[in-house]
Amino acid sequence: MAKSWVNSAERIGADLHLELSGSGGRRAALIDALRAAVRSGRLAPGTRLPPYRSLAADLGVARNTVADAYAELVAEGWLTARQGSGTRVAERARPLRAQPVRHAVKGPVTAPPRARAPRHDLRQGTPDASAFPRAAWLASYRRALQQAPDEVFGPGDPAGRVELREALTEYLARVRGVRTAPDRIVICSGFAHGLRLLFGQGGGGPLRGPLAVESYGLGFHRELLRTAGVRTVPLPVDEHGARVEELTKERAVLLTPAHQFPTGGPLHAERRTAVIDWARAQGGVVLEDDYDGEFRYDRKPVGALQGLDPERVILLGSVSKSLSPALRLGWMVLPERYVEGVLTAKGEREAWASVLDQLSLADLIVSGSYDRHVRRMRQRYRSRRDRLVAALAARAPHIEVTGVAAGLHAVLRLPPGTERSALKAATWQGVALDGLAAFRHPEAETAATADQDGLVVGYATPSEAAFGAALEALCEVLPPDGSAECLPPDERSHSPART
Ligand SMILES: Cc1ncc(COP(=O)(O)O)c(C=O)c1O
Incomplete structure (x- = not known):
C-alpha cells in the first residue's frame, strides 16, 4: 500500500x-x-x-x-x-555505486541532466542579465505597491492596467513614433503571447493564416504558429529586409522592420511604404515585431512602421530585450477592429501579466528610470559591438560583420560551406552560438539562401566581466583566410596572433 x-x-x-x-x-x-x-x-x-x-x-x-x-x-x-x-x-548528489534502473516503460526513466552552461555564451536572444536595474525596479515596485488602490488586488482587467497603457502610449510615441491611445493597447506577456492571442489555438484569435513571414526568423515563433494551425509562407530576405513586393495572396505578414531578425538590416524605406500600400489594397495587416527597436547605434532611428498607418499595422513589443525576458511583460498596439477579438481571446480576467509588475513598469517609465536604463544599456552594447568589430578587423579581416547598426547581435558572414565546421569549432572552444541556417524557414528557396553561411553572435548575453574572454574564444573559432573549413584548435598549424 x-x-x-x-x-x-x-x-x-x-x-x-x-x-x-x-x-x-x-x-x-x-x-x-x-x-x-x-x-x-x-x-x-x-x-x-x-x-x-x-x-x-x-x-x-x-x-x-x-x-x-x-x-x-x-x-x-x-x-x-x-x-x-x-x-x-548533497551539492552534487551522485550515487557512489551504480543503482539498478527499473524500466517500467521503454526509454529513459529519469529526466535528462540539464545542459551545462557554456563557457562562453554568445547566443543571441538575451540581454546582459547582470545589468537588470534591480534598484530602480525595486523602487518602482515599492512606489507602485504603496500607491496602488485596493482594487488592484482584485481580478485584473484583461486589457492591462490603464496606468501602463497610458505610460506606453506616451513612451512609444516619443521613442518609436507610434500613434495610438490607451484603449488600443492590450498588455500581454510578450511577443510570443501576442502571437498566440492573435491567432489563437484552433482559430480563437481575430486573425487567420496563412501568414507570410521572413525567410529568416525564430523557429520557435514558426513552431508556435504551426501548433496554432497557422501555415507560414516564407518571404525572401535580402540586405534591404524582406522582399515585400513578392507578397501574394496572404492577408497578413509578420516583419521585423527596424532590424531584420536575425540578418540585421532595416526594412528599406521604399519597402516600408510598399508593404503599407499592399495591406491597404489587400485589406490585410502587417504584424510588426519591434523586438529591439530601442537599441540603435549608428544610423538615424528607424521609427515604427505602425506610425505610417495605425489601422493597418499591429505592433508587438516587450521588455525582453530592454529589461529581461524573465519578466514576461509585453504589449500589443492594435488597430481598432482587432481590440475586441484580442480581449476575447485573452479571457475575462488578466491571467498572464502580473498586475503589480504592470504597475511597476508604468512607474519605471513615468519616473524616467526606464529611459535611463535603456540609454545605459545602449552605451554598453554599442561599446561591445565596437569591441567585436575591432577584434574581427584585427584577427579575422576576411570575415564580414553585418547587421551591427542596431540590436544586440551581429551576423558574421562566412565563406560558403564553412558554417558547420565553424559551429563545430565553437563547440570545441566552449563557445555557444548559432549558425544562420538555424533561423532559415524550412521552405525558404535554397537558391536565395545558398550564399548565406554565417554565425549569429549575441554580444549582449555575457556579463561585462565575461565579454572579453568570450570575444577571444570567438576569434579562435573563425575559419582562417582562404580556408574552406575551421579546424579544431589542436589541429591548427599556427596559433593566431592576439590583439
Ligand atoms: C525576433 C524576436 N522577436 C521577439 C522577441 C521577444 O519575445 P518575447 O517578448 O516573447 O520574449 C525576441 C526575443 O527577445 C526576438 O528575438
Missing part, C-alpha cells in the same frame, strides 16, 4: 511529498523515494531534509527507519550530514 506524506512548512521550511511503495520494507521504500526525489530534481542540492523524528511521525514509521535510510543515502553520496546543519541533499 502506498503511503504519502505532506510535510508542514514549519518543520523544514518547504513542502515535501513522498510516496512509499513497493514490497521491500519501509526502509527500502523510503530510500527509493528519496533517491527518486533527488534524481528528478524535486529535492534540489542543498535542500535540508526534515529531522528523523518529524519525518518518522508523518510517515508512520520508526525513527530508526528514517535514521537508517538517511545514513544509507549519506554513504551513497546522495545526502550529506553535518553537525548543526542537519541532513541535506
Whole structure:
C-alpha cells in the first residue's frame, strides 16, 4: 500500500511529498523515494531534509527507519550530514555505486541532466542579465505597491492596467513614433503571447493564416504558429529586409522592420511604404515585431512602421530585450477592429501579466528610470559591438560583420560551406552560438539562401566581466583566410596572433 506524506512548512521550511511503495520494507521504500526525489530534481542540492523524528511521525514509521535510510543515502553520496546543519541533499548528489534502473516503460526513466552552461555564451536572444536595474525596479515596485488602490488586488482587467497603457502610449510615441491611445493597447506577456492571442489555438484569435513571414526568423515563433494551425509562407530576405513586393495572396505578414531578425538590416524605406500600400489594397495587416527597436547605434532611428498607418499595422513589443525576458511583460498596439477579438481571446480576467509588475513598469517609465536604463544599456552594447568589430578587423579581416547598426547581435558572414565546421569549432572552444541556417524557414528557396553561411553572435548575453574572454574564444573559432573549413584548435598549424 502506498503511503504519502505532506510535510508542514514549519518543520523544514518547504513542502515535501513522498510516496512509499513497493514490497521491500519501509526502509527500502523510503530510500527509493528519496533517491527518486533527488534524481528528478524535486529535492534540489542543498535542500535540508526534515529531522528523523518529524519525518518518522508523518510517515508512520520508526525513527530508526528514517535514521537508517538517511545514513544509507549519506554513504551513497546522495545526502550529506553535518553537525548543526542537519541532513541535506548533497551539492552534487551522485550515487557512489551504480543503482539498478527499473524500466517500467521503454526509454529513459529519469529526466535528462540539464545542459551545462557554456563557457562562453554568445547566443543571441538575451540581454546582459547582470545589468537588470534591480534598484530602480525595486523602487518602482515599492512606489507602485504603496500607491496602488485596493482594487488592484482584485481580478485584473484583461486589457492591462490603464496606468501602463497610458505610460506606453506616451513612451512609444516619443521613442518609436507610434500613434495610438490607451484603449488600443492590450498588455500581454510578450511577443510570443501576442502571437498566440492573435491567432489563437484552433482559430480563437481575430486573425487567420496563412501568414507570410521572413525567410529568416525564430523557429520557435514558426513552431508556435504551426501548433496554432497557422501555415507560414516564407518571404525572401535580402540586405534591404524582406522582399515585400513578392507578397501574394496572404492577408497578413509578420516583419521585423527596424532590424531584420536575425540578418540585421532595416526594412528599406521604399519597402516600408510598399508593404503599407499592399495591406491597404489587400485589406490585410502587417504584424510588426519591434523586438529591439530601442537599441540603435549608428544610423538615424528607424521609427515604427505602425506610425505610417495605425489601422493597418499591429505592433508587438516587450521588455525582453530592454529589461529581461524573465519578466514576461509585453504589449500589443492594435488597430481598432482587432481590440475586441484580442480581449476575447485573452479571457475575462488578466491571467498572464502580473498586475503589480504592470504597475511597476508604468512607474519605471513615468519616473524616467526606464529611459535611463535603456540609454545605459545602449552605451554598453554599442561599446561591445565596437569591441567585436575591432577584434574581427584585427584577427579575422576576411570575415564580414553585418547587421551591427542596431540590436544586440551581429551576423558574421562566412565563406560558403564553412558554417558547420565553424559551429563545430565553437563547440570545441566552449563557445555557444548559432549558425544562420538555424533561423532559415524550412521552405525558404535554397537558391536565395545558398550564399548565406554565417554565425549569429549575441554580444549582449555575457556579463561585462565575461565579454572579453568570450570575444577571444570567438576569434579562435573563425575559419582562417582562404580556408574552406575551421579546424579544431589542436589541429591548427599556427596559433593566431592576439590583439
Ligand atoms: C525576433 C524576436 N522577436 C521577439 C522577441 C521577444 O519575445 P518575447 O517578448 O516573447 O520574449 C525576441 C526575443 O527577445 C526576438 O528575438
